[in-house]
Amino acid sequence: xxxxxxxxxxxxxxxxxxxxxxxxxxxxxxxxxxxxxxxxxxxxxxxxxxxxxxxxxxxxxxxxxxxxxxxxxxxxxxxxxxxxxxxxxxxxxxxxxxxxxxxxxxxxxxxxxxxxxxxxxxxxxxxxxxxxxxxxxxxxxxxxxxxxxxxxxxxxxxxxxxxxxxxxxxxxxxxxxxxxxxxxxxxxxxxxxxxxxxxxxxxxxxxxxxxxxxxxxxxxx
Amino acid sequence: xxxxxxxxxxxxxxxxxxxxxxxxxxxxxxxxxxxxxxxxxxxxxxxxxxxxxxxxxxxxxxxxxxxxxxxxxxxxxxxxxxxxxxxxxxxxxxxxxxxxxxxxxxxxxxxxxxxxxxxxxxxxxxxxxxxxxxxxxxxxxxxxxxxxxxxxxxxxxxxxxxxxxxxxxxxxxxxxxxxxxxxxxxxxxxxxxxxxxxxxxxxxxxxxxxxxxxxxxxxxxxxxxxxxxxxxxxxxxxxxxxxxxxxxxxxxxxxxxxxxxxxxxxxxxxxxxxxxxxxxxxxxxxxxxxxxxxxxxxxxxxxxxxxxxxxxxxxxxxxxxxxxxxxxxxxxxxxxxxxxxxxxxxxxxxxxxxxxxxxxxxxxxxxxxxxxxxxxxxxxxxxxxxxxxxxxxxxxxxxxxxxxxxxxxxxxxxxxxxxxxxxxxxxxxxxxxxxxxxxxxxxxxxxxxxxxxxxxxxxxxxxxxxxxxxxxxxxxxxxxxxxxxxxxxxxxxxxxxxxxxxxxxxxxxxxxxxxxxxxxxxxxxxxxxxxxxxxxxxxxxxxxxxxxxxxxxxxxxxxxxxxxxxxxxxxxxxxxxxxxxxxxxxxxxxxxxxxxxxxxxxxxxxxxxxxxxxxxxxxxxxxx
Numbered sequence: 153x154x155x156x157x158x159x160x161x162x163x164x165x166x167x168x169x170x171x172x173x174x175x176x177x178x179x180x181x182x183x184x185x186x187x188x189x190x191x192x193x194x195x196x197x198x199x200x201x202x203x204x205x206x207x208x209x210x211x212x213x214x215x216x217x218x219x220x221x222x223x224x225x226x227x228x229x230x231x232x233x234x235x236x237x238x239x240x241x242x243x244x245x246x247x248x249x250x251x252x253x254x255x256x257x258x259x260x261x262x263x264x265x266x267x268x269x270x271x272x273x274x275x276x277x278x279x280x281x282x283x284x285x286x287x288x289x290x291x292x293x294x295x296x297x298x299x300x301x302x303x304x305x306x307x308x309x310x311x312x313x314x315x316x317x318x319x320x321x322x323x324x325x326x327x328x329x330x331x332x333x334x335x336x337x338x339x340x341x342x343x344x345x346x347x348x349x350x351x352x353x354x355x356x357x358x359x360x361x362x363x364x365x366x367x368x369x370x371x372x373x
Numbered sequence: 374x375x376x377x378x379x380x381x382x383x384x385x386x387x388x389x390x391x392x393x394x395x396x397x398x399x400x401x402x403x404x405x406x407x408x409x410x411x412x413x414x415x416x417x418x419x420x421x422x423x424x425x426x427x428x429x430x431x432x433x434x435x436x437x438x439x440x441x442x443x444x445x446x447x448x449x450x451x452x453x454x455x456x457x458x459x460x461x462x463x464x465x466x467x468x469x470x471x472x473x474x475x476x477x478x479x480x481x482x483x484x485x486x487x488x489x490x491x492x493x494x495x496x497x498x499x500x501x502x503x504x505x506x507x508x509x510x511x512x513x514x515x516x517x518x519x520x521x522x523x524x525x526x527x528x529x530x531x532x533x534x535x536x537x538x539x540x541x542x543x544x545x546x547x548x549x550x551x552x553x554x555x556x557x558x559x560x561x562x563x564x565x566x567x568x569x570x571x572x573x574x575x576x577x578x579x580x581x582x583x584x585x586x587x588x589x590x591x592x593x594x595x596x597x598x599x600x601x602x603x604x605x606x607x608x609x610x611x612x613x614x615x616x617x618x619x620x621x622x623x624x625x626x627x628x629x630x631x632x633x634x635x636x637x638x639x640x641x642x643x644x645x646x647x648x649x650x651x652x653x654x655x656x657x658x659x660x661x662x663x664x665x666x667x668x669x670x671x672x673x674x675x676x677x678x679x680x681x682x683x684x685x686x687x688x689x690x691x692x693x694x695x696x697x698x699x700x701x702x703x704x705x706x707x708x709x710x711x712x713x714x715x716x717x718x719x720x721x722x723x724x725x726x727x728x729x730x731x732x733x734x735x736x737x738x739x740x741x742x743x744x745x746x747x748x749x750x751x752x753x754x755x756x757x758x759x760x761x762x763x764x765x766x767x768x769x770x771x772x773x774x775x776x777x778x779x780x781x782x783x784x785x786x787x788x789x790x791x792x793x794x795x796x797x798x799x800x801x802x803x804x805x806x807x808x809x810x811x812x813x814x815x816x817x818x819x820x821x822x823x824x825x826x827x828x829x830x831x832x833x834x835x836x837x838x839x840x841x842x843x844x845x846x847x848x849x850x851x852x853x854x855x856x857x858x859x860x861x862x863x864x865x866x867x868x869x870x871x872x873x874x875x876x877x878x879x880x881x882x883x884x885x886x887x888x889x890x891x892x893x894x895x896x897x898x899x900x901x902x903x904x905x906x907x908x909x910x911x912x913x914x915x916x917x918x919x920x921x922x923x924x925x926x927x928x929x930x931x932x933x934x935x936x937x938x939x940x941x942x943x944x945x946x947x948x949x950x951x952x953x954x955x956x957x958x959x960x961x962x963x964x965x966x967x968x969x970x971x972x973x974x975x976x977x978x979x980x981x982x983x984x985x986x987x988x989x990x991x992x993x994x995x996x997x
Contacts, residue, residue: 175391176622183628187620187674188400190705202770204706217386245674247399247622 160197161232165242165252166286169220172249178213184250185210185225189234191245192237211265211365212272212336215343219361226258226265253293262370269337271316271366274344279327280356284320285313287328290351300350304343311350314342336365376472380462388455392623393421396447396469400672404444404469407726408834411443411553414468414478414515417450418485418493419895424449425619426627428681429484429521430710433542435615437834443550446478447472447619448622450493451500453892453899459500468499475501478515481552482546483534485523488872489865489895491530495887498533505884507535507577512558518549524574525605525650526825526932529872531576536562539935540572540605541636543612546663549573568598572606574935575599581877582932587918589876589929604936611636614797616668618912621677629710630675632665633657634694635682639960639988641747643751643951644740644782646824647683650937652970653988654960658691663697670707677708682988687961695726712736715817734815735766738777741785742792748954749784752948756796767807774800774814779833779876780843781821781866783951790843793818794850815857820848820866824873824934826939828947831924834870837863868894868922870907876931879919881912940969960988 171182176184186206189196200203207228214220231236235255243252282290294300295318300311317333332353334342344360385391406412415434417424422428430447437445446468451459459466465474475481483494495505503517504510510517517535519527524537538545548570555560568575578599582590594601614632621628635652638647651793657665666678678698681942685691690713698709739759740752747754778793797816804812820840823832840863851858872879885908893899909916924930926945933941943966950957957966971978971988 172397173392173622175385175395176391177390180392180622181626184622186676190674190676191671193671198706206706248397280431301989355448 154335159231161229161357162258162262163227163233163235163238164256164258164265165225165227165228165239166254167223167225168253169214169252170222170249170251171219173247174217174219174249177216178210181214182208182210184247187292188242188250189227192241194227194233194241195230197228209265212269214362215306215345216226218274218344219359221361221363222348222365224265224365228260239281240242264315265367267338268367270335270339270368271333272336272342272362273331273333273364273366274360274362275321275334276330276344276348276353276360277327277358278348278356279351280329280353282325282328284293284323285322287320287330291320291330294318294347294350302346302350304346308338311346312340313346316346318347333366375465376474377462377464380464382940384425384455384458384464388458389452390421390623393449394451394455394469396472398561400617400620401447401470402438402445404438404676406444406471406473409442409444410964411440411480411550412473412478413437413443413550414475414481415445416446416448416475416481416483416494416497416499418483418490419487419893420452421449421621421623422623425487425623425625427484428631428633429486429542430799431615431618433482433484433546434619435617436543436612437546437550437716440547440550442554444470446473448475448481448497448501450490450497450893454891456496456500465502466497470931476503477513479558480516480549482980483517483519484521485519485527485530486521487895488523488529488869489900490893491523491872491883492891492894494530494533495884496892506532508532510535512560512561514560516558516560516563520546520648522646525646525935525937527574527576527872527935528581528877529875529879530884530929531877534576537574537576538565538572538606539574539603540937545572545606545610547569552622565596565598568596568600569735572603572608574603575706575957576877579934583876583878589931589933591929592931592934601934602936603934604973605938607653607938607974607977608655611655613661613667614657614665616665618669618674619702620673627679627712628675629677630666630669630673630920631679631681632662632669633682634662634680634685634805635688638683638687639957640684640687640968641947641957642740643749643750643828643947644779644821644824645683647829649826649828649939651683652689652937652939652968653974656688659694659697662694663701666698666702670702670705676706677710678702679710679712681712692726693722695723697851700727718738734773734775735771736775736777737762739796740777740779741789742778742794742796745954746782746785746789746792748956749951750782751951751957753956759796760799760803764803764807767804767812772804772808772811772813774804776800776814777817777819779819779821780847781840783821783829783832787843787846790846793852794847797851797856806856809853813855813857816847816851816859817858818844820863821862822866822870822873825930825967826869826935826937826944828944828951830874830930830944831926831928831948833923834867834920836921837867840866861895862900865894865897865900866903867916867920868902871916872919874931875919878912880916882908885911937972937974940967940972943968980989 196206209226211224239255302311314335319331320332321329415430448468471697489611519534519537520542524539524932527537564575567573578596581592636658637651642648741747801814823829886904889904891904955968
């Protein structure tokens with residue numbers, strides 16, 4: 153992607169949210185970023201009005217307790233900065249558990265990141281000695297069902313269409329890892345803990361991590 | 374972490390706001406546990422978000438961690454869901470920095486800002502593996518020490534603490550650690566020697582007797598080194614303010630950078646305990662505030678800077694200070710806030726300086742509705758002052774103003790209460806001229822609670838029935854568009870009043886209430902006053918005896934053992950002037966009323982000779 157010639161600049165930052173900070177909420181994470189960017193003294197762009205807010209947006213909220221390996225945040229600067237300089241200034245201001253892996257410049261006119269999320273991939277570590285056959289049977293049963301009505305916050309919804317893919321990623325003696333690709337965004341969002349609950353595994357889950365987000369393809373490319 | 378990580382991992386996903394319990398915040402200081410000889414836990418008896426906003430602990434955390442051989446770690450009260458899960462899982466209360474249980478520390482320092490979190494102290498000790506009663510602890514246990522405003526009458530907590538440090542903690546805490554370096558964990562020797570340190574009170578070295586009518590007969594030292602009166606500690610000048618405070622992940626109640634610009638207050642409001650116990654007035658030099666602000670904002674990234682004091686407008690260079698701070702930090706979208714403003718001195722100019730800043734709502738405290746009652750409590754603001762300040766605020770862009778009043782003040786009549794509604798309606802009318810129907814006046818009505826070491830320390834808490842009558846009147850008068858009224862629960866006020874002016878016998882009541890289940894009494898959703906009334910009954914005590922009884926000036930008060938430097942004679946004279954509706958001028962404007970602070974601290978007075986604490990200079994004569 154080519155850098156823009158406009159005065160403002162939009163940087164897309166890929167970061168990980170790891171064990172140390174996995175219990176902080178989405179709003180906590182927003183504040184964490186705002187303060188880290190302010191400490192880094194990068195030229196943040198602000199919204200106008202009586203209550204100006206920095207123009208930063210995180211692609212998709214991560215549930216409390218879930219780690220993320222390739223999370224995205226867009227940061228708008230009021231004047232351009234080389235992505236490398238941005239990365240080195242910001243990396244030093246991030247608390248343990250948040251780390252940068254990539255900073256790239258994107259067109260400032262691209263639609264907001266949050267509106268483009270379509271799906272998310274998760275890995276869940278399960279501590280149990282189920283056989284491959286037992287696990288396979290549970291996953292098949294879930295995938296074979298037409299509807300999976302569930303309740304969440306007193307609202308009924310169907311989990312089935314939210315599960316795009318579900319598989320056994322790996323297995324050793326005492327634990328195994330399940331992979332799943334769940335729908336995300338405006339068409340409904342699948343939650344990995346709900347899928348695990350549907351599989352009857354809630355008691356055995358050791359950890360969940362989001363490995364990837366999937367976005368709508370860019371038009372005209 | 375020396376903690377059972379698997380148990381914790383199974384608990385955290387199931388509790389509210391688990392990040393309260395995981396630490397790792399920016400600027401937190403993690404020292405090597407094995408190699409640091411003196412281990413101090415700084416404890417705040419309320420949830421994380423409240424505790425993280427406490428400036429005293431921010432100061433002590435910074436100060437103690439600067440000592441090479443000392444580590445200071447934080448610990449807060451787990452919310453009830455977490456307490457339950459920890460008990461079920463067998464997890465002790467642990468520190469946020471290294472996850473060590475409370476009982477493994479050498480010293481646990483509690484700050485005691487409020488009576489209604491006393492039961493949380495017990496929760497923390499118990500969950501931390503420390504025996505609740507000081508007399509049940511031995512050399513293997515940490516030393517439990519208390520500081521903060523609660524120590525001006527620590528008697529209700531005397532059973533649970535090994536010692537209290539009365540007054541400002543910056544110097545005395547270091548002296549207590551020096552003593553620890555000398556005698557380690559030898560508890561008996563430590564306490565006997567600590568009793569000699571100025572400002573230190575060791576409750577086990579005193580015996581208290583009571584008269585037949587239930588009042589205190591005498592508090593007698595039982596050890597030659599225990600002082601007959603414990604005079605508070607002060608510092609001559611404000612020590613450098615912390616510049617690298619911990620930045621919480623979870624939103625704290627005061628989620629911002631804070632600088633103490635001023636300590637003490639010279640206005641002399643007669644209901645105000647802070648105004649009496651934090652004397653003398655000491656200002657931080659303007660240049661120091663500016664450089665501290667630069668460092669503080671750079672190290673935290675906060676988007677708001679609060680100038681903390683009991684009354685910000687009393688800072689002599691307030692306008693210059695705000696102007697310079699806005700010049701330096703306004704361009705980076707940092708807002709400046711003055712949390713405590715007085716309606717008379719908040720000049721139009723000051724309000725206008727905030728033009729273009731984020732307008733989050735302003736709070737003013739006229740305290741009473743009528744000028745007469747404001748003279749009684751010595752909050753001398755005229756009706757016109759209130760209206761012109763409100764006008765300045767509204768025309769500078771604020772749409773919402775919060776007004777704080779009290780009811781149940783000495784000599785208060787129904788007309789005084791009605792006057793509250795009158796003020797509120799006029800303020801709303803002014804707001805409407807500027808903002809139309811968007812103008813909002815939020816009215817908060819607290820119950821006046823007589824506090825130790827104030828001119829009203831002898832006054833009764835008003836009876837519940839008449840408080841309710843006053844609430845009823847206000848609810849009827851203050852309603853409609855643009856007005857919002859909130860008030861305290863009278864039962865809560867009764868409990869606070871009883872604990873505030875209690876004696877040592879309340880230790881049994883606190884323990885009993887806690888055993889019955891009292892937790893987070895300052896939180897309306899958690900408070901169950903029934904636990905308390907049952908506990909009082911079980912101990913054969915009456916909360917009304919402590920709260921509603923008017924004390925005679927001759928009575929020996931449980932807190933006569935402690936001196937904030939302000940003399941009892943001064944408090945009596947102010948009480949009398951109050952009943953005559955006589956106002957007393959701010960120390961910086963009027964004749965010296967010899968409150969006693971200069972006489973109590975001759976050494977520090979010498980050190981501060983020039984300009985002297987906001988007291989009038991020597992050549993001005995003492996009145997009376």
